[in-house]
Amino acid sequence: MNSDELFSKVNLRSFSSIDARNEIVENCTSLKNGCVKILSFAEKYNFGRIEANGFLSFVKIVAKFDELLCNDARRRSLKTEQIVLITRCLRSLLDIIDEFKEQMDNECEQCSDNNLHAANSDIAFRGFTSTQYSMKELSVIFSSVGPFWLAASSQDFVNTLLLAEPFLNLSLPKALLAIHSKKSRGIRFAKSSINAHTISLLDLTDKRIYRLYVRFLYQNTSVRSITKHIQVDTLFKIAENNVLKKVEHSERKKVIRVRYIRNNCEQTPEHLLLHFHGGCFIGCNPDGHEVYLKDWAQKLRTVPILAVDYAKTAFPGGLQDVLDVYLWLITSRYAVESELGFYPKRIILSGDSAGANLALALTLILNDLRKIDTSFDIKFPQGIVCIYGVFKVIPVMSPSRILAAIDPILYQSLNLTIIAAYSGIVDCTQKQILSQSKKNKPWFRESDETVRKTMKTITDVLKHPYASPLFYQFFSDISNIPLCLVSTHYCPLLDDSVEMAKVWKGPVYLDVFDGLAHGFLQTIPKSQEAKLANDKGSRGGGGDRKSFGDRGNRPSFGRGKSPRGGGGGKFGKSPRGGGGRGGFGGGKKVIIEPHQRLPGVFIARGKEDALVTKNLVPGDSVYGEKRMSVEDENGKIEYRVWNPFRSKLGAAILGGIENIYMQPGSMVLYLGAASGTTVSHVSDIVGPEGRVYAVEFSHRSGRDLLAVAQKRSNVVPIIEDARHPHKYRMVMSMVDTVFSDVAQPDQARIVALNAHHYLKVGGHVVMSIKANCIDSTAPAEAVFASEVKKLQQEKIKPLEQVTLEPYERDHAVVVGAYRVN
Incomplete structure (x- = not known):
């Protein structure tokens, strides 16, 4: 994006009030100049080639606001005074970012690092407290346009939170009154955000109706989850001053609740994914996170998931439970086999939000245990997956944390409440915090002197690397462990992931998604963007099929890229x-x-x-x-x-396929066109002289396909069942290539039927095979071989076969020639 073009297309004459128009112009000019300035230095704060940090996130938000103003229909839904308030809010954030950058430059004169977290407590105090009085601006954003920088599916999720929050904090009559209009919902949510009452939203996933909803989603799958209570020994205790101490035998026993999630299959598992859920350290449980954990179990097939219901207490209570469960897994073989039905050869750690912090902190503790007790045999995790994690749990400021001032999920007040609870200086349980905040003024609304003292106390408690892993000094000791970091451009904790990627000494992969909010894993049933991000997370950040549990000759979390920050590729001069x-x-x-x-x-x-x-x-x-x-x-x-994670054909090309038999002027029959994603790229390839006959059975996807075809004259949409090719004979001609992505058990027969009707002699078939859709009980390689044999019986000679790892699990593309000698 060119920042010089910001606000250049906005019709300022549409603002009737001259004073309002002048203020909007002034604010927009400042925002434009600020973005130009930010883009001049933001790149140096990136990790490798990944263009992501809080500075760039602010520019993205301003660009989204520019798009909103240029959209006549959306702008007309806003009042002029609302636009004024939004521009004020963004300009206020820009001022804080400018001050923060100045402070960072002063700190960097004494060190060479481009650190995204400012150590100076003054800038942290200003950043956290300046947003406590933005009630008007916040309520306008929530009540009028919503978080316009997020994707539509994420905005829908936020709207659901606006509806739910009053029912969690008010009596039924008051709640109904609070949600009667969009404006009242926005004002209510802004007020709750500023006073940290949105902490009650952590209860949503614990509600029985939500668990029934998750159970309904997965009722027709082979994934099952059960509760277990495992008896573990506390072998080492995180004692005062966070020192690890060996525990006497008499003090050891305790019971910890876990959820065991497994895909029913005949193959005995060899690996285990040990997961720690998010919830601000003080809320939620594994049950409420099964909406994505069951999806992971489905995709991982032979890798069960053990989700730990750790203690929701002040530091280090939850971390102690996490450590105890891990040591139980590696030291109690017979007890583990009895509980899980197998003993894992390798363990992978994963966590989201606060759970990501625990997963990483656990690894640091294991490294220190190896030094403390050399006789203790430590089996380290095979890898770590951290999704939108927090790695500095102290009141420091960073560019992405500044943006928490407008974040609907992790607002500044909630962040301050959480770290105070985790440090132990206030009551820790979620209910106690909510009750106290309703009765008394929150600690961050006290006098400036009191707030500064409290922030210092919190920092003294939580600056230990077991609480804030970015302070750890010995990452080189664990340089053989791969780390996958997943975040979003608009997550207030983005800079934590970027900084962790920089300091990690082993193989590291960072992936940052656009349009999603913190906590997007909970939205995967309704959000296509969240689904894509979830798929990458379940693959260890897009790693190969063996990324959960196999080292091989390259980093386990690679995607054919350099292990430090992405890039790479095997592409082989011009404009x-x-x-x-x-x-x-x-x-x-x-x-x-x-x-x-x-x-x-x-x-x-x-x-x-x-x-x-x-x-x-x-x-x-x-x-x-x-x-x-x-x-x-x-x-x-x-x-x-061409996104290979959205297109099987694109994945096959990146997988090294020799020929797809589509080129300018080709006639292609595309079976399973869906919404037209890959069809559009095939349309580009064959050009105006070629033609794509796109067959799709689903009327819902067909509507999207028709929209694509309206703009592309070489696409002929056919909303029909590919099993009956004679039904669309009137619109067809003979074709050079048949491409199939129908994902049906009888796919080979469908392809053959269409080839017999419309494929030229000597033409080619390109078929994408999804093993699970054909036979979920057989190994993928056996399914591929079976489908190839079926094609041979239909006079289609196989020429080539490539798997689609790491873009798709258990997928292959087979290329064949039709009726050749």
Whole structure:
């Protein structure tokens, strides 16, 4: 994105009041200049090639506000005074960011690090407390446009929270009154956020109705979960001053509740995923997180999940439970086999939010135990997955934490309440905190002197690396353990993940998603964006099939990329151009190169290599993909990034497939077109001289497909069952290639039927096979071999087969030639 274009297309004449118009112009000008300044230095705070930090997140939010103002329909729904308040709020955040950057520069004169957390307590105090009096601005954002920087599905989730919060904190009559209009809901939620009453929302996932909903979602799957109470020994205790002490035998026994989630399959597991749920250290339990844990179990197939219901007490109560369970797993073989039905050869740690902190802190403790007691045989985890984790649990400020001032999930007041509870200076349980905050003024609303003293007390307690792992000094001791970090551009804890990626000495993978809020895992049933992020998390950040439990010859959490910060790729001269849409590198040079083997497919070389196709409809995105424009002798040409996580064909190309038999001018029959994601790229490849006959059975997906076809003249949408190819014979011609992604048990028969009807002799078949859809009980390789044999019986000669790891688990693409000698 080019920051110089911010607010250049806004129709200022639409604002009737001259005073309001002048203030909007002044604020927008300041925001534009501020973003230009931020983009001039923000890159140096990135981790490797991943363009993500709190500075850039602020620019993204301003860009989203610019889009909102340029959207006439949405802008007309806002009153002028509401727009004024939003611009004031954003400008106030910019002022804090400017002050924060100045403080960081002063600190960096004494050190060479580009650290995103400012150590100075004054900037932390200003950042945390300045947002306590923004009731008007916050209520306007929540009541009018909502968190406009988030994807639509995330905004829907926030709207659900606005409806739910009054019923958790008020009597029924008052709650009904509070939700009667959008404005009243926004004002109520803003007030609750400022007073930290939104902590009650942690109760939502513990409600019985929510658990029934999760059970309903997975009722037709083979995933089962049960509660177990395991008896563990406290072998080492985190004592006063956080020193590890060996415990006498008489003090050891205690019982810890866990949830055991497993996919029913005949194969005996060898690995275990040990998960620690989020919940601000003081709330929730594993049951409320099964909405994504069961999905993980389904995808991991032979890797069960043990989710620990750790103590919701002040530090180090929960961490002690986590340590006890892990030591039980590695020291009590017979007890573990009795409880789980197997003994794990390898253990992978995972956690979200506060749970990510516990997972990482546990690894640090194990490293220290190895030094304290050399006779104790420590089996370290195979890897760690941390999703939107917090790694400095103290009142320090960072650019992303500044943005908590407008965050609907982790507002500043909630963050301050949590760290005070975790430090033990206030009552720790969620109910006690809520009750106390309603009766008394919260500690962060006291006098400035009192607040500063309390912040110092909290820091003294929680600056230990077991509470705030970023303070740890011996990461080089555990450099053989891979770490996967997943966050979002709008998470207030983004900078924690970026900083952890920088200090981790072993293989590390950082993935940052757009449009999602903190806690997005809870939204996967309703959010496609959250689903994609969840899929990557369950693969260990997009790692290969063996990423949970196999070292191999490369980092377990790799994606064919460099283990430090992404990039890489095997793409093999030409026009140069500007940075792509959707990123903040406007002006960065990219080179577009034709793919060495596949006509119509290109490689974009820049900060990150990417697979791209030449956009048949310049200016149009089909599924939110990035676009980039380059200049050559014929003028400006636009290309679209091809996301391999959204396209089996794209994944096959990156997997090294020799030929897809689609090129400019080709006639392609596409079976299983869905919403048109991959169809649009095939449309780009075959160009205006070619044609794509896109067959889709689902009428819901068909509506999206029709929308794609309306803009692409070479796409012929066919809303029909591919099992009956004669039904669409009137619109068909003979084709060069049949591509199939129907994911049905009889897929080979469907492909053969269509080939017999419409494929030219000597034409080609490209078939994407999802093993689970054909036979979920057989090994994937056996399913692939069986499907190839079926194709051979239909006079389709197999030419090539590639698996789609790491983009899709248990998938392969088979290429064959039709009726050749």
